[in-house]
Amino acid sequence: MRENENLMASDENIVAVREQLSEIIEDDKIAEILGRECVEHLKEFRALVDKRCEEPFTLVILGDFKRGKSTIINALLGKKLAPINVTHETYTINEISFGHTQTVEAILENGQRVPLVLEDITRENLEKRMKLFPAKISCVQIKDNAPILKSMRIVDTPGLSDLESLDKQVQDYIVNADAIMYAASCLLPFSESEQLFLATHVSPQRFGMLYVLVNMIDALNTMADVKKIMRRFRGISERIVPNAFVYGISGGDELKRKLGEERPADKGTREFYETQFFQFELSLKRDIIMQKDVIRSKRVLTMLDRMHAEISSRLRMISDMADMDKQLLEDKAREFEEKCDQLAAELEKRKPELHLSILEMQQEAETWMYEFFAKLRTSILECRAKDEMGEDIYSPEDIEKYFYSFLMEKVSEAYRTCIECHRDAITELTDKMSRELAQALGIANVAEVSKAPSVDRLMKSANKNVTRSVMGVKLFGTSENFSPAAMSTFSLIMKKKKQTDIIDIALENYDEIRINIVKDIKTVYQDLEVKAISRLESLYQYQVELSRNAIDQAKEMMDNEDKSELLETLADALKRLEAPKQILDANLPA
Structure with a gap:
């Protein structure tokens, strides 16, 4: 009961602050003093806040190319929804949300929606379909009845190899995310470009919840190798994003386990990465799904605080x-x-x-x-x-x-x-x-x-x-x-x-x-x-x-x-x- 009252109070506070700040920037005299460019910027900021309030709770997965992001999502869902083994040319932003029946749509940059099926978004088929579309794909929207999707929308993003040309659309998803999963590979332990991305694009957003998932742990031969790699990832994460939860997992092995498929031989590390994935899922349910309304409120209030700072300064x-x-x-x-x-x-x-x-x-x-x-x-x-x-x-x-x-x-x-x-x-x-x-x-x-x-x-x-x-x-x-x-x-x-x-x-x-x-x-x-x-x-x-x-x-x-x-x-x-x-x-x- 107390928790519901607190959430209602947060919602009321958000509404009050949004209205008060809107009244100020809509005031003609104040707007003239602030200047046209400043007012336009503040209105764009307000639109972001409005979008954040209206959209479902969003968990965004980020990471460089070939880090297994889509496989991790599929392991969470317990089914193969996010396309894997794609190329740079066919990698799309995939929004995965709840629906009673499974549907797939390509949203084109011209606003047109093209119905698809899951088989269409594999690498070979998507390459053929994309040539026939009248415009580029903005994103692919996938709906499914996986239980976790009742609580959140999951967004699978392209690889972030080239920071200088980081797509504005991906940046918008980062800004509007409620929580972040960052996928890294134990085989390529935190390159400088990955560290730079975390420092310049993720850390400044001050996410309440941030996971660093060290994927492909099953490729390591011994627990000594695992411990060494995890020490490096935890050390770097602590320095750049000290609030992050770091887990060593195998998205591929976990997906095979949930689907009942044959798994590779155990090298003596399986207990570790199985336990780590279980702990990751437990944290996801306990710290995000059960707290998602609180996280959402804090994110919106933080955005409003920054907007207030812009106006007052x-x-x-x-x-x-x-x-x-x-x-x-x-x-x-x-x-x-x-x-x-x-x-x-x-x-x-x-x-x-x-x-x-x-x-x-x-x-x-x-x-x-x-x-x-x-x-x-x-x-x-x-x-x-x-x-x-x-x-x-x-x-x-x-x-x-x-x-x-x-x-x-x-x-x-x-x-x-x-x-x-x-x-x-x-x-x-x-x-x-x-x-x-x-x-x-x-x-x-x-x-x-x-x-x-x-x-x-x-x-x-x-x-x-x-x-x-x-x-x-x-x-x-x-x-x-x-x-x-x-x-x-x-x-x-x-x-x-x-x-x-x-x-x-x-x-x-x-x-x-x-x-x-x-x-x-x-x-x-x-x-x-x-x-x-x-x-x-x-x-x-x-x-x-x-x-x-x-x-x-x-x-x-x-x-x-x-x-x-x-x-x-x-x-x-x-x-x-x-x-x-x-x-x-x-x-x-x-």
Whole structure:
């Protein structure tokens, strides 16, 4: 009874805040002060809130291509609904929701709906059908009577390999999701692009529930391998999305189990990934399905809080400007332009400081790599160790089978560790310089406005370049954690290992591998410096334009408006924002 009362109170609060904020942005006088672009943006924001309130509870599954997202969904449903083994060209967004009878429809970009059957959305059949459609597919809507769909809609998204061209439609699904499942593969343990995606697209949304599903655990040979992989995933997840639940599962094996199909032989890890999938399903039912109305309310209230912040910060900025007399505002504008020139010069002075700091990090990383390679040579030689009887501890078969992957893993881990070690230091350094530059502008309300979501989005966009540089460069081959220049040398070892002693080949190419790795380290840090400077310049330009626009708008309003009436309208608007703020503060955590 108490829970129902709380939900009713949340619904009432949402309705009240939506109405109060709508009244403010629909007020002609306030709208004129805010400006056309700002009002249009706020109305788009309001439409998102309305959509969030009207749509069913949505669980979105994300992940890079070939991570088994569709198989995980099918394992949850206990039936094959989401298409698997698709190509980049035929991968569609699939909305799976409840229906008493099974139906499939392709929703085209022109709004047309094309009836299909499940067999149509397999790779071979969909390729043929797509050629006949009058427009591209926007999404495929699948309805089914699977019990879990009574509580939520599940959305299966395309692979997210290319962050720069991440489809706007997928971004909209992320923003409007109530909870997220992120699928990763234990065979490709958290590439830099995956980490970047979580940091820039998932983490900022502050989802109440987020699952990181480490799929294909059944492909690992031992529990020691499983534990090692899970430690890595949990460590990275804790750093990027600390609220995430991490489970090691096998979507393919679970689907076969539920369908009663023949399963691969147990390698001694089945109990682990079976239990993990069961715990994942239990959490899904307990923490999401039973709490979905609470989660929904918090998501909507959070969106309304961000909308409120946009309105109030904009009005406060204009109010501060409008409170000056015309001469003072002119003086402020002139003083501001002078300060901008000074700040531009200050920015140039910071660049050598940034260069030296990153150069020191680069040299430190190079030193680490040289120390690592000295130890690595010892480790390689130990592979020839003999026991007390003079017999080889490692058989030629073991060396041929495991040495190559051992060598790659060791070098890859050292290469990645060097770069990751400096990530936080460089982020902290550029953040510190950015704050100092913003404060040097001398306009107090800039700091307040920078809390607004629209500014936050721009800041994250600027930060993405730096983050990409720190967390990874464009690398080679199947492993995105590996040095590209060194890969050619390892390929040489791989080709020759059947012909001669693989350890000899490794030692012969040892110096070349070390030199190539150090070269790659240098390239990464040089690129990082370029992107860090770009970020500082972007923040400077944005802060300048933000403040300059506020001054210009205040001057224009003074020329066209009665000042007392303008200040009265602003004071009234800010007062009307107090009531929704009280509701939001009372219903959202501090």
